[in-house]
Amino acid sequence: MKDFDGKVALVTGTTGIGFATARRLAAGGAAIIACGIDRSANAAMEAELEGSGAKALVIGADVSVPDQVRDAVAAGVAKFGGIDIIVNSAAVHPYGTAVSTDFETWNRAMSVNVGSIYLTAHFGIPEMVRRGGGAIVNVASVQGFACQQNVAAYATTKGAIHTLTRALALDHARSGIRVNSVSPGSIRTPILEKAARGENGTDADVESAYKRFGEAHPIGRIGEPEEVAELIAFLCSSKAGFCTGADYKIDGGLTAGIGVK
Template identity: 65%
Template structure:
């Protein structure tokens, strides 16, 4: 495992699923990591399984709480080099049956948190002479299923925001990219399984069904997404900015005609 992030400081939004796997991967690469999440159960689990990680309870859609997290990373580790924006919620519904509060909350968390970490974090990254931002988008921002209007809209917005940030901050030597996974074995995917198959769903069976939709015949593991995030966050991706990187097992490569 290359330790190509020795001494770097990373702030990750979210503490479960891909965020947790990314925390582990960046620490293995030598980074100092502060992970911030609203779910205390997930926070405690991350503290227990990745002891070097610093964990802060925070709602990443609230400006004062995001500003506090950025400042804590700077004070604890001496600066900020990497932002990984993985915080998200995944409501189901059309624009007709999604209530206004849910729609607003989805945008506040999924897109607003990226704006806020950039707003407060980019000045600190500039002091370090540059850095890298990786935003967690989704294949749902490219092509979506029915009944995910709010979630799909936020993921498309993340693609656009990633491009805008990459252009705006290239002169600061801050690279900005996004990753778009297909189905990944995470707590969020378990929620989706129960949405479709009920609370007593056989998760392994549902995950196999989800996997069958991907040409590779399976769903992804969170560690596979974390590996791409680590690549984009680190020096090996030094000429990558403004891009979106699919990690979808071939899901968006074909059409559903048999």
């Protein structure tokens, strides 16, 4: 018996940490409902999961749009019978200060990074209640604790995810639903690759940027999406039965110190 046999997991974001998590949960026996806006990434995920024999429904959806999340939940429930796990990994990462960020970009970050978590909870929690409980993991960031410069909207969304995680955990604990977040440091994914290429896409030496980012972490390297997926899988599993309302850092010690050499 595998750790997620018989479980159904809704995952947002079909690249990076979302993809690694879908792969890990599927390897544990879960059926996967994945939602992503990137059609070619969706196709790659679907091909890999189906090729590995997993049960998967990969849906092209903008997870900041209520009807699209409602329909994705409904399609997943129609295909697999319910939802037991939600992993919210989809996000955008705009650069800018409050002055240089226009209001449209600000609102987009709020609605993709935070609104999507509200939407998957709004439509998904009633399905989890019908199954007798479940687990939600939201992917936040170390930037929710201590932020870099020039990412005002992104960092704000990550702090909001910590708060929304606590609110969901308290409101639904007695329904058997556990809600936690993870806060990664730098992880080798498309979002970090964009950061490595620089705000204007000019710095093309991605590997040396990754080395530089890694050196900022006491452990001396950046993290891998599979390492984050493993933590998320633990939090989704029955082994984490007493964990709720908490954030779990996975940052190579980044936020443990100040000015560490």
